Amino acid sequence: MTAVVEGIGLCQDYVIAGGFLRPPEMLRAVKGVDFAIEQGKTLAIVGESGSGKSTLGRIIALIDRQSAGVLKIDGDEVDIGHSKPSPALRSKVQIVFQNPYGSLNPRQKIGDVLMEPLMLNTPLPASERRARAEAMLAKVGLAPEHFNRYPHMFSGGQRQRIAIARALMLNPRLLVLDEPVSALDLSVQAQVLNLLADLQAEFGLTYVFISHDLSVVRYIADDVLVMHQGAAVEQASREQIFAAPAHPYTRELFAATPVTDLAAIRARVARRAAHRGAVAP
Ligand SMILES: Nc1ncnc2c1ncn2[C@@H]1O[C@H](COP(=O)(O)OP(=O)(O)O)[C@@H](O)[C@H]1O
Numbered sequence: 001m002t003a004v005v006e007g008i009g010l011c012q013d014y015v016i017a018g019g020f021l022r023p024p025e026m027l028r029a030v031k032g033v034d035f036a037i038e039q040g041k042t043l044a045i046v047g048e049s050g051s052g053k054s055t056l057g058r059i060i061a062l063i064d065r066q067s068a069g070v071l072k073i074d075g076d077e078v079d080i081g082h083s084k085p086s087p088a089l090r091s092k093v094q095i096v097f098q099n100p101y102g103s104l105n106p107r108q109k110i111g112d113v114l115m116e117p118l119m120l121n122t123p124l125p126a127s128e129r130r131a132r133a134e135a136m137l138a139k140v141g142l143a144p145e146h147f148n149r150y151p152h153m154f155s156g157g158q159r160q161r162i163a164i165a166r167a168l169m170l171n172p173r174l175l176v177l178d179e180p181v182s183a184l185d186l187s188v189q190a191q192v193l194n195l196l197a198d199l200q201a202e203f204g205l206t207y208v209f210i211s212h213d214l215s216v217v218r219y220i221a222d223d224v225l226v227m228h229q230g231a232a233v234e235q236a237s238r239e240q241i242f243a244a245p246a247h248p249y250t251r252e253l254f255a256a257t258p259v260t261d262l263a264a265i266r267a268r269v270a271r272r273a274a275h276r277g278a279v280a281p
């Protein structure tokens with residue numbers, strides 16, 4: 001089976017501007033990372049702040065071009081060069097950020113937020129755009145009357161649902177989720193994680209799930225890639241890595257996560273399952 005996305009020796013260098021008597025410096029933020037994800041699976045990228053998770057995520061999401069290495073989508077090498085990816089490629093890969101408020105235009109109604117990707121990337125007529133946006137609103141647990149509301153009228157969890165809906169409008173194969181629940185309350189986190197799991201099952205989506213929170217990773221991941229100072233120090237199935245973390249850094253990271261967080265998330269997930277179908281808070 002061809003991987004939906006594959007990275008081979010991916011590297012990213014940033015140039016840090018110099019100052020008086022200080023020459024510019026090069027920072028290698030991602031140091032030769034390899035991975036492959038099959039369709040319908042979730043690879044979690046974990047690591048502390050500054051370890052290079054978002055930098056890697058931006059390469060996978062076709063926002064930044066890597067300094068070295070190869071990125072393949074559906075088996076084909078992609079090189080966005082210095083231009084934007086083609087509409088066909090753009091529609092395959094989408095990204096959701098931690099703070100959807102930052103990426104939602106406060107003056108744009110939610111319906112327009114959802115219809116915009118269709119307008120920019122497809123020849124669909126207005127009536128069809130509207131029908132698809134309304135259908136997607138329902139899919140992410142929002143109500144039809146939300147179509148004409150503005151971003152500030154929603155809670156954090158609802159705004160993240162809107163960001164997820166927008167990311168799905170072009171029927172992507174792959175979603176990069178960069179700390180998608182980190183800014184949300186625990187109970188809302190569980191609901192959004194449930195939604196992501198449901199959408200993955202329904203649409204056969206492949207996820208790159210970036211998080212510093214191991215209790216969340218344990219719930220959502222099939223495989224886990226641990227980053228430390230730009231390098232992938234360990235990569236294994238969720239079962240394997242949680243049962244027997246091999247790398248000293250992974251053990252250190254795991255030791256810092258309270259087990260009770262996980263129990264709390266599981267309990268809330270179970271409660272949410274009982275309420276499925278209700279409009280989200
Ligand atoms: N645009 C940039 N220019 C220079 N350095 C950057 C830039 N973005 C990130 N970095 C640096 O790269 C490293 C990795 O950052 P990042 O990928 O955001 O880590 P994480 O998402 O794991 O917190 C950090 O040292 C950060 O300061």
Ligand SMILES: [Mg+2]
Nearest residue numbers: 053054055178
């Ligand atoms: Mg980050």
